[in-house]
Structure formats: structure tokens, C-alpha cells
Amino acid sequence: MEIIIRPSPEECASIGGRIIANLIKGKPDAVLGLATGSTPMPLYCELARMHEDEGLSFSEITTFNLDEYIGLSGDHPCSYQYFMNKELFSRIDIRADSTHIPNGEADDIESECLGYEQAIRSSGGIDLQVLGIGSDGHIGFNEPGSSLASRTRIKTLTGKTIEDNARFFDNLNQVPRHCITMGVGTIMDSVSLILYAFGERKADIISKAVEGPVSAMVPASILQLHPRVRVIVDEAAASKLTNIDYYKEVYVNKPDWQE
Ligand code: F6R
Secondary structure: OEEEEEOOHHHHHHHHHHHHHHHHHHOOOOEEEEOOOOOOHHHHHHHHHHHHHHOOOOOOOEEEEOEEEOOOOOOOOOOHHHHHHHHOHHHOOOOHHHEEOOOOOOOOHHHHHHHHHHHHHHOOOOOEEEEOOOOOOOEOOEOOOOOOOOOOEEEEOOHHHHHHHHHHOOOHHHOOOEEEEOOHHHHHOOOEEEEEEOOHHHHHHHHHHHHOOOEOOEHHHHHHHOOOEEEEEEHHHHOOOOOHHHHHHHHHOOOHHHO
């Protein structure tokens, strides 16, 4: 794991933007895995800026989102489809038919999940997956106790996640109880990953995910077993890491060729 600590979410976003731009320059038809929620928003602003100011083109890329609530239509303002259209897709030159988000309104959820896995495989697999982390350690919506080998499937959200996500809805009761999410195994198949976390609220779980034991009770900790993971966090989210000085020293002294 490479742990990158920067003062602000915007600086973290600019590093991610550069990584994605380099990926697309080397492979214009790259496959990106995307996340929703508050955490990736600075990155999406940065990608929109790079498109606008630097002409970075997304016209050949394919995207797969991690998850979607069950029961919300794509035009519901709290659906992840709506979020992605608003925060990223409408701001760049991506082709709508190259974007994929699980259909939370599918009649047959099981075949929707199998089809999603198949679509990821048919695309050649995810080159770079962007992740946030839940305060309970979830990635995607793989809640504590999820199988570390799981594939795309239906999950029930924990009370903690429902509480955390209630801020996007009018009240707690409106938060759907179920979702479709890529599994931990699906996420781990990505060639490389960026895990973002910002703010003091994420400091405890970042220290567990990065420096604690690998455990299904902290699904993000499985990333310790992946060879190409960057954890990009602001100072506040990094504040409970034990090896903080070492991570900073590694980053500052990184040889140019490693970039
Ligand atoms: C969203 C997702 C979740 C979020 C996590 C953090 O697609 O998969 O794992 O990344 O719940 O959410 P925020 O960023 O809102 O704190």
C-alpha cells in the first residue's frame, strides 16, 4: 500500500486526477471503477476541470460504478445514477452507453448482479477502481462481515450506514435498506485502486483498514493484500495512523521514475 497524505481534499483530488489522466493517456479505452458519496466529489471536480482546461478526453473510456440503492429509479435525486450524471458524466465527454451502474429497479436482482459481473469481464476488467470508505469500514456497500471473496450481489445496509447516508435524504426512513454492490472479490480484481478518505470522521477507520489486521469485520483491510493500492488521505483522516511520519517521508523521497 502506498499511503499519500496531503493537507486538503483538493490536493488529494489533484493527485488522483493526474493518475487517471496518465492512465487514459496511455490507454484511451481504460476501464474505470467509480464511487459515489461525498468523498469522490473533489476528484470529479478535478476531472471536469481537466476536461475543460486541458482537453482531457473520456470519450473512449468505460466506467462501472460500485453500487446502487435498490428501489430508486435513475432519476431519483438520491440514486447513484442521478449522482453520477450530475457530478461527473454531464461534465465530461463520456458516452452514456459506456457508463454502467447496477439497476436498482431490476425485476430479477440476481440476474442483474450476474450480468454486471459479466459486463465487467467483457470490458476486459477494471484498470483503476476509485473507492471511499464507510465509517464502519465498508468498501462499495460490503458491510462488516461480508465475504472477502464476494461478487456483485444484494446487501442489507447496516444501521450505521443508513445513519451516515441519511444526510442525502429528507429523513432516516427514506434511506433504502438494500443495495446492489460489487463484491469485495470483484473490487480486488481491479488492476489498481485508489482509496480516498477525508476528515477526522474517517481517522479511526483508516487506521484500522491500513494498519490493523485483515478482517472481514473491516472489509477495507483486504486492500492490504492487493499489490497496487494507493490510500490518499488528508491530514485529518491520517491523524490516527501510527506510521504517519514514515508515509510522509516515503512520499517526499519517491524517486521520479516511480511516478
Ligand atoms: C459509494 C460507496 C461507499 C462510500 C462510503 C463513504 O459508492 O461505495 O462505500 O464510498 O460509504 O461515503 P462518503 O464518501 O459519503 O463518506
